[in-house]
Amino acid sequence: MISNEPFMNKQKEIYFTGNSPEAKRTNRAIWKFSKVDNNILIVGDTGTGKEFTARQIHALTSRKNRPFVVLNCSAIGYTLDRDDIFGHESEQTGTIQRTIGLIEKSNHGTLFLDHINETPLDYQFELLQLIRENKFRRIGGSENIALDIRIISSTDVDMEKSIESGGFRKDLYYLLKSLTIGLPSLRERKQDIPELFIQFLKMHCTANEREIPAVPAEIFESILEYDWKGNIRELKNCVENLVMMSPEGELSTEFLPFEIKRHPLDFLEIKNxxxxxxxxxxxxxxxxxxxxxxxxxxxxxxxxxxxxxxxxxxxxxxxxxx
Incomplete structure (x- = not known):
């Protein structure tokens, strides 16, 4: 996936929606890290917005008009092979055939290594060499290609444990985490949930040319009590489902997922x-x-x-x- 489009909110210096201390801390990190060119490791649970954060940083840097390329490391060895990553070069009937890989496509821009912890060990060594030497070769090629990229990686696991178990190279880990951002889970920043809900509601209604409905208090009560293990992604999906299932111009608690819906007898105290x-x-x-x-x-x-x-x-x- 390649994009040159800046990925910023229209609000001044608000890149990570919310007014909680956790959101403000993340916004400060995004702003400060965009002013340097170090590699960054983003750590957070599934659905906390790791790729979103990486795109926000990219959009604030001097590389913002250059490619932002996503390499899903969990797909390496399955739907992605070396040719896809490094490109390929071969000579056929006197002409050289070249395929440009994801790394070369990201040159002068940002390479986002999603799920970096799932990179196979044999590919880890090649990444290590690439970062150290700032150059690579296409598969089958004979010439080195100079690289000028910023690498932002993401993980949802404890990388120290992966290193201890032998699943990840220690030297590569420290090259990738020159700077680190830890993203909070949604349950750690519950005061941001109403603002995020309204943001997703407006986005979805606008994109689908629907009237933006008022939000009943019962819905806010339900979403604030829920733990959101799927984090921002789960909240976004919840809003989209709620809008699509509710009558036009309305939102009904009837269409909240069962696990989120507040039971009508929740007000009762536990007694005989x-x-x-x-x-x-x-x-x-x-x-x-x-x-x-x-x-x-x-x-x-x-x-x-x-x-x-x-x-x-x-x-x-x-x-x-x-």
Whole structure:
């Protein structure tokens, strides 16, 4: 994936949405790290915005009009091979055939190594040499190609443990983490959730030419209580699903995912179950009778119980007939 497009919010010096201390700390790091050309390691859980942060840094640097190239290290050896990464060169019928790889495409720009911890060991040595020497060769080629790139890497695991287990080279690790940004999880910056929710809501409605609806308080209550293990990505998906499933111009808690939806009885305190049942039955019976002006036949039908059962419960809970 290649992009030359700057990836910044329109708000001045706000690159990572939110006013929490964690968001402000991340914004300061983005700003400061964009002023130097060191390699950066971004550490954070899945969905915290590692590629987004890398793009923000790139957009603030002198390389912003140069390519931003993503190399998904978890795909190496599967959907990506050496030719894809380093390019290929061969001679056929007197002419030289060249394929340009991801590394060469990123020259003079930024190379983003996503999931760096999943890089196979044999490729790690080649990356090490490339970074140390600032040059590489296409597969099958005979000439060295000079490199001028900034490398930003990302991981969602403890790299020290990967080094201890022999899964990652220590020397490569320290070349990649000249500077480090640790991204907070969404549960660590819950005060930013409403602002992020509104941002995704506006983005999705605008992109799909839909009216931007008001957000019911019940939705904010639900999303603030949820732990968001999938972080910002999960929140974004939740907003998109909510908009698409709700009627035009509205948002309904009915379409929140089950695990996020706040239960309507969450307000109840934990106490004796018999007492809770009595409170709920009393409340519902009074509400049904009120709806039908004391008509017990209609109230019993609404509640789904025989009329005799309704009268028994009214007597039990001392509920007046009118």
């Amino acid at each position: 179950l018999k007492g809770v049942i009595s409170e709920v039955e009393t409340y519902l019976i009074k509400k049904a009778l009120g709806k039908y002006a004391g008509n017990q036949v209609k109230a019993a039908r609404l509640l789904g119980i025989p009329e005799a059962t309704l009268r028994f419960k009214m007597k039990k809970y001392a509920i007046p007939k009118d």
